[in-house]
Amino acid sequence: MHSRTFVHGFTAALAAALTLAGGQAYAAAAGSGSGDELRAARVVTYDASASAEFRAAVDRGAAIWNESVDAVELRPATAGQRANIRILADNGWPRAQTTSLGNGTVYIGRQAVNQGYDTVRISAHELGHILGLPDRKPGPCSSLMSGSSAGVPCTNPYPNAAEKAQVEGNFDAALARPAAPAVPDAVIVG
Numbered sequence: 001m002h003s004r005t006f007v008h009g010f011t012a013a014l015a016a017a018l019t020l021a022g023g024q025a026y027a028a029a030a031g032s033g034s035g036d037e038l039r040a041a042r043v044v045t046y047d048a049s050a051s052a053e054f055r056a057a058v059d060r061g062a063a064i065w066n067e068s069v070d071a072v073e074l075r076p077a078t079a080g081q082r083a084n085i086r087i088l089a090d091n092g093w094p095r096a097q098t099t100s101l102g103n104g105t106v107y108i109g110r111q112a113v114n115q116g117y118d119t120v121r122i123s124a125h126e127l128g129h130i131l132g133l134p135d136r137k138p139g140p141c142s143s144l145m146s147g148s149s150a151g152v153p154c155t156n157p158y159p160n161a162a163e164k165a166q167v168e169g170n171f172d173a174a175l176a177r178p179a180a181p182a183v184p185d186a187v188i189v190g
């Protein structure tokens, strides 16, 4: 379900529609397996160079999203590239500052890590906010967006089916209405 066929020569209009406001996301464009319906993955870049000891967890969290959804691909920013997402380590509680769909800042807060919360689940959860998901607290461990409410023993870093579907829908909708930010400016704590 995650295989893609690269399509050459997709239209300039489509390419323009895939440009994220306020960021450098661009189309990696792809076709569906059937060949009938064009499906495009929007590339969203992230800069984890300031995520300190959480770098590997952040990369794993991004990889989990790439395994889980087709509509968006999280890709490490290249040197000197302005990334859509900045990921920082700090001593507060983990949180995400969203500016528009696919754009914002993630803080991997040591306060939760020091309490024993799993760093990959934290990373995937906060990236989920950048991908347009709200918290779903309280919630079970099977939900990624239940966050800390699932308890310290919960190490599940995978979005459930509903969370995956919502991210697919967020980016499909953004593709149809590229000028409309799907995520308001907000700081989502936890």
Ligand SMILES: [Zn+2]
Pocket (backbone or CB within 6 Å): 125, 126, 129, 134, 135, 147, 188, 189, 190
């Ligand atoms: Zn949260």
